[in-house]
Amino acid sequence: MHRLIEKGLMFGNLVRVDSPVLVERYNRALMHLCGKQTALDVFHIDISGYSPEVGDELGDDLYLNHQGVNRQFILLTTDQVTAPLLNAKFSTSRSILRQFIMENQAQLFALTTRDAVAGELVNSVYLSDTPARLFDIRKVRVEADTTSGTVADAEKLGQMINRFKTEDDAWHNDVLIAQMIGMAKKTGDVMRNPVRLKRMEFSQDNFWTDHFGGIYVFRSVPHPAAIVGGDRLDDLPIPYTFTLDDRSAIAKFLKLNDLTESVIKARGIDASAILRQKMDFIVMSVAADMGADLTRATRRDLRRLGQQYARDLPQEWQGLAALVRWAEDDGPWPKITSEHPAYFYTLRAKPHADADLVNRLLAELSPLDIRQLFICHKELFYRSYAHWPDEKKDYVVDFLAREYQVDKAGARAELFGHEAAMEEPEARPRADLITRVGPWGAVGRRR
Template sequence: MRRLIEKGLMFGNLIRVDSPAWLGLYNRALARLTGRETALGEFHIDISGFSPEVGDELGDMDYLSPRGGERQFILLTTEQKTAPLLNSELSVLRDVLRRFITENESQLFSLTARDAVIGQIDDRVWSLETPADLATLRHLSIEADTTGNHVAEAERLGEMIDRFRSRPDAWWDDVLIARMIEQARKSGDVLRNPVRLAHTQFAMPDFWTADFGGVYVIRSCQQPAMIFAEAKQQVEVSGFLTLSLDDRHQVAAWLARNALAEPIINANGADAAAILRQKIDFILADAAIGLGIETGSGSRSELRRAAARMGPDLPDEISGLSALHRYAESGGDWPVIDSGDPAYFYALRATSGPLRDLINRLLSELAPRDVRQLFITHKPLFYKLYQGWPDSQRDYVVGILAREYAMDKQGTREALFGAEPDMSETGSAPARSGPWGPARVKLAEAALVRPAGPWGRASGGND
């Protein structure tokens, strides 16, 4: 992982902790949560307060997720909202933490000015025994307070104030008044400076989890589905269409019926020819390195020469993507490519909407040789595959990501996937006429067959 770290592609944008005040607050919080402290004089933390350096020192990279339990967090500053989330096994966790910080920012700013805020994210589910239990995950709640219990102390004072205001004889209750004065010394003036955290409940209708080998749970569409990375983990779940990544034709049909993906070549604002050309380059480089064919610096001309030497070993994805690339540049007849073609999922991107990032993550698993999309949308899988690559492939991929992503992350994401979706959109994707023809609205009547895709009618039956 050294190459990724040196290029700022791993552990980037973390918050540095090096002041004596922050070090003291962090150790106080760490002791409350784990019973341990760090002796480091400087380290970096993510949005949840997790530090890879502290994890390495403690010999426990899960020290804020003990024994697979709920994710705990430490907030030293509201600026943590801009940091990434490391070691995430649930796709929505970073967004939930960011929203928690943003929606309670004034309160948290006041609290972190004098103490660290600690807490945990609770899914309200006691245990996940089988994949079917994932259907019960619908909300995440956050329980938080300072190490000095300022929120709890403020709530106690608030309850006393409410009692004082509601009782007509409260002015003569010397005991209540004395208790209020004493409590105010601990919590401060909660009327002028309230410290109640109001936004602590978050819905999670759609998510990816690393549990059970990796599962996508998607409810916010016309036909809810669970899609399993490993077919052996797949089980029937009431109320969901259940598929695995091996069910390529059925997954393609589901994406089409729910208007969740579109061909890059038809996407508004996309430079389809450039995107397809880059995907071809990534696939050729991956194949050449696997075959031991020299690619030099990995330039386009060198990759073309490497492709000419592959002969029958030329990747199956190249034919379909090359046909699409020629169509994007020169026009002509629409290439006939169906969901049985290895190029099919490489030529798609998610449609705009709240599900965009999750669907792009799913597409990256179906088209894993596009290393740039894989890195952007599914870092856990990228890091897993990266560890098994030879050094030459690591050098090539890191160089590509450093040049074509790290220099302009936001611009690259918009070029590949479109503008950021409007997160206020809710509900299922609209039925609409798209590249696959009119969307099938009557789901009970929709057969799981190879779709007549944007590149022509599929051949064959179900697989």
């Protein structure tokens, strides 16, 4: 994973915590949430306040995500809004946290100048012991306050002020006045500077969860279904359940709900270029398995390797090549059914509210397209990367750093035709993390 970290493709854009004041606030919040503390004086945090170094120190990558269901968070600065979310168990968690921070930015900025804000993404499920239990999650509510309870105290002070203004004998109520003065010393002037966080609640109808091998849940579409990434799951409270091997059923599901469109027929893009890039990735994967040298391989190099390993190119490549011949050379229209290995490589999500979720599913169904896998399904990308040969790792890192990161927005617009919210913000190389972070988390210095 060191290659990814060096290029800012993993643990990029985390927020560095290195001041004694912030470390002390973090520990106070950590103790408040889960009764733990860190002895580290320098570490990095994601949008939720999770730190891979602290996770390694505590021996618990879920120290802010007990049972992987109710995500807790620690905000030291509103700068965390641009950070990624590590170890995500639900596809909606980062967008919820990001929206919460943005909607309350002014209030959170004021609060975090004095204390850490600790909170939780709360739902009615506390244990993910069965797949069916995950379907009980309908809404996610954000609860947050400083570790000293500033927001709650401000609300109490506001109620006291209203009482003071409305009760006839309030001017003579020495106890009430003393309570107001004491509370104001902790909260400040809540009349001029109100301390109030918006109460935010989010529907959880369509989502992906990492539990039980990965499950895609689509409940608010005309024809609801669940698609599971592992073994078949029975008795789920939804009309239809498919596995990733049920290709025809998934294709029909996507079509009935009007969730996808064909890349080759999409308007305003160079479909042939997109398909050729996917073909290059497939050639690269085959060549890497054969031990070929892919150091800074160009498109011309990949074309030569494709010719060299022509007999080994899989059906995914053959199907995409037939589409390109139709598009560029007036070749016959290739009949690529949903059972053809190339089928899902030819699709992308239509621009709708669940486009991110659909593109994540398509990435899992077309894993040889390493660019889409990296953009849309980072969890699967990192797991897959760990088992690739070094030749493939070198090429993928070089390609993503050299050709993708230089124009992320342009690449996403070309690939998906709309702003892809699943994409993390601009990542910066984190050379200082190399000594701390190992293949799946921090393995750095302990105190």
